[in-house]
Amino acid sequence: MYQDDALIPTFSRAGEATTARYTQIPDNSMLPETAYRIVRDETMLDGNARLNLATFVGTWMDESADRLYADAFDKNMIDKDEYPATAAIEEYCWRILADLWHAPDRTDVIGTSTIGSSEACMLGGLALKRRWQKARRAAGKDADKPNLIMSSAVQVCWEKFCNYFDVEMRQVATTEEHPLMDGTSLEDVVDENTIGVVVLMGVTYTGAYEPVMKVQAKLDSIQAKTGLDIPIHIDGASGAMVAPFLQPELEWDFRVPRVQSINTSGHKYGLVYPGVGWIVWRNTAALPEELVFRVSYLGGSMPTFALNFSRPGAQVLLQYYRFLRLGRSGYTSIQQASQDVARYLSHEVGRFDAFELLTDGSDIPVFAWRLKPGHTDKWTLYHLSERLRIKGWLVPAYPLSGELEGQTVMRIVCRDGLSRDLAEDLLHDIREETEFLDSLDAPMPHPGLPPAFHH
Numbered sequence: 001m002y003q004d005d006a007l008i009p010t011f012s013r014a015g016e017a018t019t020a021r022y023t024q025i026p027d028n029s030m031l032p033e034t035a036y037r038i039v040r041d042e043t044m045l046d047g048n049a050r051l052n053l054a055t056f057v058g059t060w061m062d063e064s065a066d067r068l069y070a071d072a073f074d075k076n077m078i079d080k081d082e083y084p085a086t087a088a089i090e091e092y093c094w095r096i097l098a099d100l101w102h103a104p105d106r107t108d109v110i111g112t113s114t115i116g117s118s119e120a121c122m123l124g125g126l127a128l129k130r131r132w133q134k135a136r137r138a139a140g141k142d143a144d145k146p147n148l149i150m151s152s153a154v155q156v157c158w159e160k161f162c163n164y165f166d167v168e169m170r171q172v173a174t175t176e177e178h179p180l181m182d183g184t185s186l187e188d189v190v191d192e193n194t195i196g197v198v199v200l201m202g203v204t205y206t207g208a209y210e211p212v213m214k215v216q217a218k219l220d221s222i223q224a225k226t227g228l229d230i231p232i233h234i235d236g237a238s239g240a241m242v243a244p245f246l247q248p249e250l251e252w253d254f255r256v257p258r259v260q261s262i263n264t265s266g267h268k269y270g271l272v273y274p275g276v277g278w279i280v281w282r283n284t285a286a287l288p289e290e291l292v293f294r295v296s297y298l299g300g301s302m303p304t305f306a307l308n309f310s311r312p313g314a315q316v317l318l319q320y321y322r323f324l325r326l327g328r329s330g331y332t333s334i335q336q337a338s339q340d341v342a343r344y345l346s347h348e349v350g351r352f353d354a355f356e357l358l359t360d361g362s363d364i365p366v367f368a369w370r371l372k373p374g375h376t377d378k379w380t381l382y383h384l385s386e387r388l389r390i391k392g393w394l395v396p397a398y399p400l401s402g403e404l405e406g407q408t409v410m411r412i413v414c415r416d417g418l419s420r421d422l423a424e425d426l427l428h429d430i431r432e433e434t435e436f437l438d439s440l441d442a443p444m445p446h447p448g449l450p451p452a453f454h455h
């Protein structure tokens with residue numbers, strides 16, 4: 001009846017009136033707008049990104065950023081020769097970060113963009129491992145049993161690094177007495193095979209900063225006793241883009257002498273869409289030359305250190321856009337606004353009879369709480385998470401790590417875009433759902449949503 005497929009009414013076309021869930025490539029083509037609508041409609045059931053309080057990752061940028069993104073969809077970060085201006089902008093960005101993080105010598109510093117903090121952590125770990133191997137071999141010692149020290153609260157990327165690159169993972173368990181790695185008992189885990197210590201600026205579970213200076217002091221005393229000179233890598237996935245603006249006096253970065261490298265996620269508090277990350281080394285000596293490859297660049301060659309080859313260049317341009325658009329004062333205002341919301345929310349949540357705060361958002365704008373011991377045997381935070389999801393909020397409940405694994409906590413990440421008004425709506429819903437759960441005569445009949453959050 002229709003000579004032209006485009007005349008068939010919307011939602012009556014093949015792929016719309018029939019199922020279009022393909023796990024094999026379809027035999028025939030379809031109109032672009034039909035394919036677009038199928039994919040778009042399929043994603044309608046995804047959560048609303050702005051109400052996702054589980055993620056650290058940027059969900060909002062302004063219209064100029066969106067335009068810049070659309071202008072740069074086609075740029076491949078690895079093609080330094082074809083896109084020399086994008087390559088130069090990548091360098092401006094890591095130089096800006098080196099400066100924000102107090103690199104001691106601006107003329108002797110090195111960094112790169114990555115797809116996120118996970119890749120950046122792998123690169124940081126690889127540099128530590130190679131440096132240690134070189135030093136061991138130069139001293140005529142074996143170099144086949146490297147280990148890396150970290151708290152049990154590390155993000156899963158460190159477990160991946162140790163697994164993929166054959167490094168023994170030595171975790172310092174978080175305890176009630178020492179919920180953060182503060183140097184305590186480091187002497188029990190470090191030895192001559194230790195390639196470094198990872199310190200978290202922003203523990204994923206709670207948002208707290210690990211005290212870098214205390215770890216530095218402990219490593220100094222270990223060196224005085226044993227001669228072991230152990231470097232630090234800072235995993236600043238979230239905090240390295242917060243501390244320079246909200247806690248400028250805090251010494252956690254290259255001001256701390258043992259800190260050799262720092263990573264961050266441009267797509268978290270760097271305020272860019274996913275996926276861009278960064279790593280900067282204190283100086284060129286901290287990144288062994290053999291790890292660096294050369295790609296063609298303007299008839300010459302340019303150094304690269306990355307796990308991927310091709311990846312989008314657009315996010316790097318977006319990062320530079322953010323730096324220019326916001327400047328130091330803009331970043332400070334945004335992180336401060338997020339922190340104000342976090343402090344307001346945590347203060348209010350802390351007033352509930354049912355809850356006890358673990359953190360209050362005063363490090364990064366993230367806070368976590370647990371049920372007060374003995375408050376109820378009728379419901380858990382998994383039930384509260386499920387009830388909030390009915391209202392559209394994604395607020396994860398999950399177990400802590402280390403010796404605290406038996407404890408369930410809830411966490412809220414306050415990001416740019418979680419306005420004070422939305423925060424009040426959220427608080428209202430937390431209150432209403434908590435009252436509902438508290439009013440139950442009998443325990444909830446099922447265990448609630450399983451942990452929706454994994455490290």
Ligand SMILES: Cc1ncc(COP(=O)(O)O)c(C=O)c1O
Pocket residue numbers: 056115116117118119121155157200202203204235236237238265277
């Ligand atoms: C401390 C920490 N390190 C690393 C990562 C991994 O970052 P990305 O998602 O950018 O790979 C995260 C993510 O939450 C994190 O919190």
